[in-house]
Amino acid sequence: xxxxxxxxxxxxxxxxxxxxxxxxxxxxxxxxxxxxxxxxxxxxxxxxxxxxxxxxxxxxxxxxxxxxxxxxxxxxxxxxxxxxxxxxxxxxxxxxxxxxxxxxxxxxxxxxxxxxxxxxxxxxxxxxxxxxxxxxxxxxxxxxxxxxxxxxxxxxxxxxxxxxxxxxxxxxxxxxxxxxxxxxxxxxxxxxxxxxxxxxxxxxxxxxxxxxxxxxxxxx
Numbered sequence: 001x002x003x004x005x006x007x008x009x010x011x012x013x014x015x016x017x018x019x020x021x022x023x024x025x026x027x028x029x030x031x032x033x034x035x036x037x038x039x040x041x042x043x044x045x046x047x048x049x050x051x052x053x054x055x056x057x058x059x060x061x062x063x064x065x066x067x068x069x070x071x072x073x074x075x076x077x078x079x080x081x082x083x084x085x086x087x088x089x090x091x092x093x094x095x096x097x098x099x100x101x102x103x104x105x106x107x108x109x110x111x112x113x114x115x116x117x118x119x120x121x122x123x124x125x126x127x128x129x130x131x132x133x134x135x136x137x138x139x140x141x142x143x144x145x146x147x148x149x150x151x152x153x154x155x156x157x158x159x160x161x162x163x164x165x166x167x168x169x170x171x172x173x174x175x176x177x178x179x180x181x182x183x184x185x186x187x188x189x190x191x192x193x194x195x196x197x198x199x200x201x202x203x204x205x206x207x208x209x210x211x212x213x214x215x216x217x218x219x220x
Contacts, residue, residue, distance in 0.1 A: 052152040052218040059162045066164050067149030078139045082132050085189035087116040105129040121193035121211035142175045150203040153217035161212045165202050173199040178212040
């Protein structure tokens with residue numbers, strides 16, 4: 001991760017300077033050496049994150065913002081993401097019991113009618129589609145459970161698909177929001193997920209399937 005690697009390079013550089021001084025027989029007082037020692041560099045804004053490898057500052061700053069919002073149970077940033085989100089077009093099947101049932105979005109729709117909604121992944125391969133209002137309600141309910149940011153993830157084909165995951169104090173242990181990066185670099189919300197069966201991979205780092213497809217996670 002960016003902060004850790006920068007710090008390690010600085011420490012190694014300081015250690016090398018000390019070794020060179022000893023090898024050259026520099027017998028001046030230790031006080032002078034301490035006064036001229038170069039401190040470890042301070043991370044610049046945008047690099048102070050613990051993001052998944054490969055994610056840029058835009059994604060990592062988004063994760064940090066949502067982490068702060070979750071810690072303060074501030075729902076406003078989450079609601080704004082839904083309003084600016086990118087829902088999926090779905091074709092209503094008329095089969096409520098089918099896998100990935102569209103019943104939330106398609107209530108009252110005729111078979112074959114097209115509507116839009118945000119996919120919600122749940123345990124295993126279960127899932128559904130939510131309207132914007134339903135997703136907002138879900139987010140409010142999740143924040144009320146006391147979420148803390150736990151990890152970030154990228155789709156296996158790149159961080160154009162980005163995920164921010166949160167740990168909950170009880171089952172389902174993981175709640176996450178998924179984003180897709182547009183051509184202008186901005187990330188738009190595309191879906192969400194709640195998980196218990198693959199929560200360890202999501203929260204503690206691993207490779208698993210999500211609402212955004214297969215993704216690799218790294219602890220925050």
